[in-house]
Amino acid sequence: MNFYNFAYLDEQTKRMVRRALLKAVAVPGHQVPFGSREMPLPYGWGTGGIQVTASILGRGDVLKVIDQGADDTTNAVSIRRFFARTAGVATTTRTAEASVIQTRHRIPETALREGQIIVYQVPLPEPLSRLEPSRAAAREMHALGDYGLMHVKLYEDIARLGQVSISYDYPVMVNRRHLMAPSPIPAFDNPKLDQSPALHLFGAGREKRIYAVPPYTEVRSLDFEDHPFRLTRAPQACALCGARSSYLDEIVTDDMGGRMFICSDTDYCQEQRGKAAAA
Amino acid sequence: MAYVAVKGGERAIDAAHAWLAEERRGDPDVPEIAIAQIGEQLGRAVDRVMAEASCYDPELAALAIKQAQGDLIEAAFLLRAYRTTLPRFAAARPIDTDAMRIRRRISAIYKDLPGGQVLGPTYDYTHRLLDFRLAEGAPAANDPPVASAPQNLVEEDAAAGRMKRVSAILAHEGLIEEDGASDIPSGDLTREPLAFPAGRDLRLQALARGDEGFLLALGYSTQRGWGGTHPFVGEIRVGEVAIEIEPPELGFPIEIGDVTVTECQMVNQFKGSKAVPPQFTRGYGLCFGHGERKAMAMALVDRAMRAEELGEEVTAPAQTIEFVLSHCDNIEATGFVEHLKLPHYVDFQSELETIRRLRREAEAFAAQDQRKAAE
Numbered sequence: 001m002n003f004y005n006f007a008y009l010d011e012q013t014k015r016m017v018r019r020a021l022l023k024a025v026a027v028p029g030h031q032v033p034f035g036s037r038e039m040p041l042p043y044g045w046g047t048g049g050i051q052v053t054a055s056i057l058g059r060g061d062v063l064k065v066i067d068q069g070a071d072d073t074t075n076a077v078s079i080r081r082f083f084a085r086t087a088g089v090a091t092t093t094r095t096a097e098a099s100v101i102q103t104r105h106r107i108p109e110t111a112l113r114e115g116q117i118i119v120y121q122v123p124l125p126e127p128l129s130r131l132e133p134s135r136a137a138a139r140e141m142h143a144l145g146d147y148g149l150m151h152v153k154l155y156e157d158i159a160r161l162g163q164v165s166i167s168y169d170y171p172v173m174v175n176r177r178h179l180m181a182p183s184p185i186p187a188f189d190n191p192k193l194d195q196s197p198a199l200h201l202f203g204a205g206r207e208k209r210i211y212a213v214p215p216y217t218e219v220r221s222l223d224f225e226d227h228p229f230r231l232t233r234a235p236q237a238c239a240l241c242g243a244r245s246s247y248l249d250e251i252v253t254d255d256m257g258g259r260m261f262i263c264s265d266t267d268y269c270q271e272q273r274g275k276a277a278a279a
Numbered sequence: 280m281a282y283v284a285v286k287g288g289e290r291a292i293d294a295a296h297a298w299l300a301e302e303r304r305g306d307p308d309v310p311e312i313a314i315a316q317i318g319e320q321l322g323r324a325v326d327r328v329m330a331e332a333s334c335y336d337p338e339l340a341a342l343a344i345k346q347a348q349g350d351l352i353e354a355a356f357l358l359r360a361y362r363t364t365l366p367r368f369a370a371a372r373p374i375d376t377d378a379m380r381i382r383r384r385i386s387a388i389y390k391d392l393p394g395g396q397v398l399g400p401t402y403d404y405t406h407r408l409l410d411f412r413l414a415e416g417a418p419a420a421n422d423p424p425v426a427s428a429p430q431n432l433v434e435e436d437a438a439a440g441r442m443k444r445v446s447a448i449l450a451h452e453g454l455i456e457e458d459g460a461s462d463i464p465s466g467d468l469t470r471e472p473l474a475f476p477a478g479r480d481l482r483l484q485a486l487a488r489g490d491e492g493f494l495l496a497l498g499y500s501t502q503r504g505w506g507g508t509h510p511f512v513g514e515i516r517v518g519e520v521a522i523e524i525e526p527p528e529l530g531f532p533i534e535i536g537d538v539t540v541t542e543c544q545m546v547n548q549f550k551g552s553k554a555v556p557p558q559f560t561r562g563y564g565l566c567f568g569h570g571e572r573k574a575m576a577m578a579l580v581d582r583a584m585r586a587e588e589l590g591e592e593v594t595a596p597a598q599t600i601e602f603v604l605s606h607c608d609n610i611e612a613t614g615f616v617e618h619l620k621l622p623h624y625v626d627f628q629s630e631l632e633t634i635r636r637l638r639r640e641a642e643a644f645a646a647q648d649q650r651k652a653a654e
Contacts, residue, residue: 039407040406040407040408041406041407042403042407045403068390070390073390074398074403074404075404077404078404078406082406085406123502124502124503126504129503129504130504130507131504132504133503133504133505133595160550161550161557165548165550249389249390250389251389251390251391251392252389252391252392252393252448253393254393255393255443255447255448255451256451257451257452264390
C-alpha cells in the first residue's frame with residue numbers, strides 16, 4: 001500500500017482534523033465543523049470515526065474496532081482490516097489492551113481507563129434535528145443555550161406515554177452547557193460517559209462535524225426531578241456467560257417465538273466465561 | 280445549422296441522427312460492445328432500467344442501455360415505450376417472497392435469526408480503492424478462485440424450506456402491525472390515471488417504478504429530520520421468485536418464469552395513537568433486480584407517506600403523497616424538463632409583446648409622476 005499515506009489520509013488533512021479535535025476538546029459537547037473528506041468507505045459506514053481514528057493513530061497504537069459491541073460484526077471487521085492494511089498498526093479485541101477503540105453504537109462494558117481514546121461513529125450529530133430540521137436554526141439554539149424544545153419533547157412524552165420514549169441516542173447535557181447527541185448508543189450506555197477517565201471523540205463524516213467529551217467531564221442524561229433518567233436492558237441474564245448487568249442482544253432461534261439473549265459486548269462476554277472456567 | 284430552419288428541418292433531423300449513431304459507436308477501432316456483455320457485466324445498470332421501466336426483460340434492457348449510450352433514464356424510456364405496446368393476457372398472483380431463492384438476506388435488527396444472515400454479493404464492505412488490475416483485464420483483487428463460489432451453501436438452505444421474513448418473527452409477538460390483505464385487486468397507474476388520495480397499492484406501484492435518485496433524496500431527507508420515521512432495516516432480501524398465473528380455464532396456478540427482486544422491510548417506531556396501541560409499523564420496498572438502494576429508499580418514503588393514515592403531522596415533502604407521486608417518475612420528469620428545449624417561439628413572442636407593453640406603461644407612469652413632482 002505504498003500509494004497511500006500512513007493511515008490513508010494525507011498529513012495536511014490529519015492536521016486539519018486534529019485542529020478540529022483540539023477545539024472540540026476545549027469546548028466539550030460543542031459541534032465543530034470540519035472539512036470532512038471522501039473516504040473509501042461509504043457515508044454511514046463510519047467515515048467520521050475513520051477520519052478521527054486515522055488522524056490520531058500512531059505507529060505504537062493498539063486498535064480495537066467494534067460495531068454493536070462486537071468485534072466480529074462485518075463492518076467492524078472491515079474497518080479493522082482497513083487500518084491494519086493502511087496503517088499496519090496492531091489490532092486487538094481486548095478492551096483493556098486497546099489504546100484506541102473505534103465504536104459504532106456501544107461503549108464497552110469494561111470500564112475505560114485514563115489514556116484510552118474511544119472514537120464514535122456518528123450518523124446525526126445534531127441532537128435537535130428531530131425537533132428542528134434546519135441546522136442553521138439549531139446552531140443558533142446551541143449558541144443561546146436554548147434547549148426548551150428538547151425539554152418540551154421529553155415533557156410531552158411523559159404526559160402522553162408516562163415515560164420518555166427515546167431508547168438510544170438519548171440526549172445528554174455536557175459540562176452543563178451543550179446539549180449533545182451521544183451517537184446511537186443505547187441509553188443504557190449513557191452513564192458510562194459521565195466523569196469517564198477516557199477521552200471520547202465523536203466524528204460525523206457526512207454531516208462534517210466533530211465533537212468531544214474530555215476526561216472527567218460531567219455528562220448528564222436529560223431528565224426531570226420527578227422523572228429521573230432510567231436505564232433499559234432486557235431483564236434476562238446472558239445465555240453464554242450469565243452476566244446480569246451487561247447489555248444484551250436478542251437472538252431469534254426459531255419462528256415459534258424462541259429467543260436467546262447474549263452479551264452484545266463480545267469481549268466482555270468472553271472474559272466472563274474465562275473467569276467462570278478458571279473458578 | 281439552426282435547429283429549426285424555416286425549411287429543411289427534416290434534413291437537419293436526419294443529419295443529427297446520423298451523427299448520433301456515429302457518436303454512439305465511438306472509435307470503430309475499439310470493438311463494439313455486445314448486448315450479452317452489458318447483461319453479464321453491467322447487471323446493476325440493467326436492473327435499474329428494468330425497475331424504472333417496470334418491464335422485466337434483461338435482454339431488452341441491455342439493448343436499451345446500448346442504444347442510449349448508457350443514459351439509464353433514456354434506456355428506461357425506450358423500454359417503457361416498448362412495454363406499453365405489449366398485450367396483457369393475465370395478471371400474476373402475488374409473488375411469495377418467503378419462498379424466494381435467496382442470494383442475499385440480511386437483518387439489521389437481529390444479530391442472528393432463523394435462516395441466518397446471508398451476506399451474498401455486496402459492495403457494502405468493500406474498500407472503495409480503485410482496482411487498477413481491472414483496467415488491465417486481470418482478475419479483480421477480491422475475485423474468488425473459480426471453484427469457491429459459495430452458491431451451493433445458500434441453495435441448500437433455501438431447499439431446506441421457506442425463509443420466513445423478519446416481519447413474521449415480530450408479528451409472532453404482536454409487536455408489528457399486520458400486513459395488508461393481499462387478496463384485494465390492486466390498481467394499475469399505467470392503465471388508470473392516478474387520482475388523489477391514492478391508495479397504498481398505487482403509491483407502492485409509483486415508487487417501484489419511480490426514479491432511484493429522487494426516492495433516495497426524499498428518503499434521505501426523512502432521516503435528516505424532514506418527516507422522520509425512526510426506521511430500522513428489518514430485512515433486505517435479494518433473489519429469485521416464481522411468477523405464477525392462474526388461467527381461468529385451468530383453475531389452478533402455473534409457473535411461467537422467475538424474476539429477480541429486491542425486497543426491503545423497514546420497521547419503524549410508532550408511539551401509538553388514540554385508536555392504535557404503540558407498535559412497530561412498516562415501510563415496504565420492492566423492485567426488480569438487485570437494487571437495495573432503491574428498495575430501501577422506497578420503504579422509507581412509503582412509510583413517510585403513511586403519516587396522515589397513522590395520525591402523524593404532515594410537514595415534510597416526503598410525507599406529502601401528492602408531491603411525491605407527482606414527481607417521482609423520471610420519464611415524466613425528464614420529458615417536461617427537457618421539453619423546454621423545444622421551440623416556444625409563439626409563447627415567447629406573446630411574452631415579448633406583453634413585457635414591452637408593461638414597460639411602456641411603467642415609463643408613462645414614471646413620466647407622469649415626474650411631471651407631478653415638477654409642478
